Amino acid sequence: MIPSGFSFSTANADIDGSSSARDDIGLIYCSTQASLCGVFTKNRVKAAPVLIGMDLVKRGTIRAVLINSGNANACTGEAGVNDARTMMEAIGSRLGIDADEVIPLSTGVIGVRLPVDRILTRLDSLVGSLGDNVEALARAMMTTDTYPKVVSRGVGRASVLGIAKGAGMIAPNMATTLAIVITDAIIERTDLDRTIRDAVKSTFNAITVDGDTSTNDTLLALSSNMVKADLDGVRNTIVEVIRELAMMVVRDGEGASKLIRIDVRGCATEDDAKKVGKTVAESLLVKTAVYGSDPNWGRIMAAIGYSGADIDPADISIHISGHPVVEGGVEAGEFKEGVVKSALEGKEVSIDISTGTGKGAFTIWTTDLTHKYIDINSEYRS
Amino acid sequence: MIPSGFSFSTANADIDGSSSARDDIGLIYCSTQASLCGVFTKNRVKAAPVLIGMDLVKRGTIRAVLINSGNANACTGEAGVNDARTMMEAIGSRLGIDADEVIPLSTGVIGVRLPVDRILTRLDSLVGSLGDNVEALARAMMTTDTYPKVVSRGVGRASVLGIAKGAGMIAPNMATTLAIVITDAIIERTDLDRTIRDAVKSTFNAITVDGDTSTNDTLLALSSNMVKADLDGVRNTIVEVIRELAMMVVRDGEGASKLIRIDVRGCATEDDAKKVGKTVAESLLVKTAVYGSDPNWGRIMAAIGYSGADIDPADISIHISGHPVVEGGVEAGEFKEGVVKSALEGKEVSIDISTGTGKGAFTIWTTDLTHKYIDINSEYRS
Structure with missing residues (x-):
């Protein structure tokens, strides 16, 4: 279900110079002014599109999102910012909108200039092919992802659509995730902003694959405000879509063979x-x-x-996938090694940690670390 | 060169129940009261020998060190402390010294009780075979280490001997490292204490393999105070021996194929x-x-x-093994990909990072992350 007002297209600009047949640029267009909110990486080293995006979000409305994979346009200095602006202007003029009504998103290798000339030759095709192929757009955003990430939910007559990419460098503070949430529901921009900020705390900021935080992380929320719907329902649906995207991203963690859910409770504070x-x-x-x-x-x-949390080891109890493992800081009386080993052989593992009687709790998702992770990340790509 | 007063022995107590022929317990004996200093893990979850050792260090003198590999005696609660005390008493009575003159050191798997009975049957052999085989002792301490770690240095007529184990869970705050520095040089205990505390800052606390901090890290320094030597020389030699041990530990990082030295300078503070x-x-x-x-x-x-340091990306420059890579936050003009790739193919890689004109600097050593690390740490040992 595509939210009213939005259309999508993709094209192949051979951004990484590999001559792959894969589409690697994508466009999201809104037929009306869409309200815009965003959450960006906290990395001090911010990619050019992040620096531009943070400014554009202050304007509050947008007409188009221009996305590329294969190149992060990060650590490219002023030249990188100018490259992004060149593309914004070029696509803006073709769409008949201002350059500042186009927000750029990039993901891929750091430190290499964008092949702007190649991209410019593909913009007519991009504008000419706008339609409803969301999955193609999600595919065009992929880097080491193994599958496209699209979530769609209805809420009354309105709908919420989520699109994301991300598989590596995933960490609290949203490492190399690009996520776009689109809705046609009428929602005040301040409500939309609060909703996505709350949502990321327990979703994109509660997943980690390798602890690395990227230069390009961005979550955007756009609303065409065309359809009236129950506000609470809209808010909840947006949170649900964001949560689902985050789970898709962590499940696709580079080389991961298992999803691990870690529930911590009984701490003095949530921070602990x-x-x-x-x-x-x-x-x-x-x-x-x-x-x-x-x-x-x-x-x-x-x-x-060694987590730095204020805990007494004697208060710790641990369950693995429901089976008692540690009680009072030592091996649980009911610990059965064979049973726990079998549980660990599943595709989903839960680790429940209680550190006492405090009210501080937090849930985080991660993956295992496998030979394939090393393959993916040590392979030299010239 | 063995410092006067000290002797060593090892025996096979089959601690891990694998029936391996490898010696896995070791004894260091001092014929006189040795002064004792120690630095211990900052992990909140401390093994029984660490809890006991922290107490014994307050006494200030010691006669023997009883070491085992194959079992960390960690997360074993009061029972684990009692197990350690049983061994201290048993070895003490055989040596004709107090139980509190024996300091225990353990390393190996967490959460399993020590096979005290098996160890007790080997103590006569341990006491009866005291001699000068330091390398055998270093071997008996090994877990995933691939080689024993012994360093010996003369200072005038005195000598300093260092013995260590450690290959995984190495991180700032001395993860699963056991290190013992022994000297016969006359040195005030307060001097000895200050010397080792200063030394660990730039050595054991400046190496990291996987960021995990252990429950058992201990560095002990013992002096028999039998030989007069130049105090500055003694201090410097102790620091040198500790540095050399730390380098041996990081070089032996689990699965490591390369040693990486990271020099950071130009920060506002040393902490940054x-x-x-x-x-x-x-x-x-x-x-x-x-x-x-x-x-x-x-x-x-x-x-x-994402390090959390207060830096401006535009001030960053990076060299890899001497070759310019980043200048002013973007790719250096002189960056030659092929040259840097060749440099990275060496066994030792240096990464020099400058983040500005501040006086804060720090050097840290680590290793690469390889398929073999995954092999070593994912292999199920029943």
């Missing part, structure tokens, strides 16, 4: 729970133990211990 | 330089890029950006 969850989620020893279906709970204990 | 160094050193994307000899400097830029 977050520290515990993030440290366990990013421990290479925990991730490799899960990969190897090794019920080595000592690695989880060690990670909790 | 440390943040940058640690973040780059622990970035899986940087580590896998080095493994694959991929001159993908964007990954270094991204890691600097």
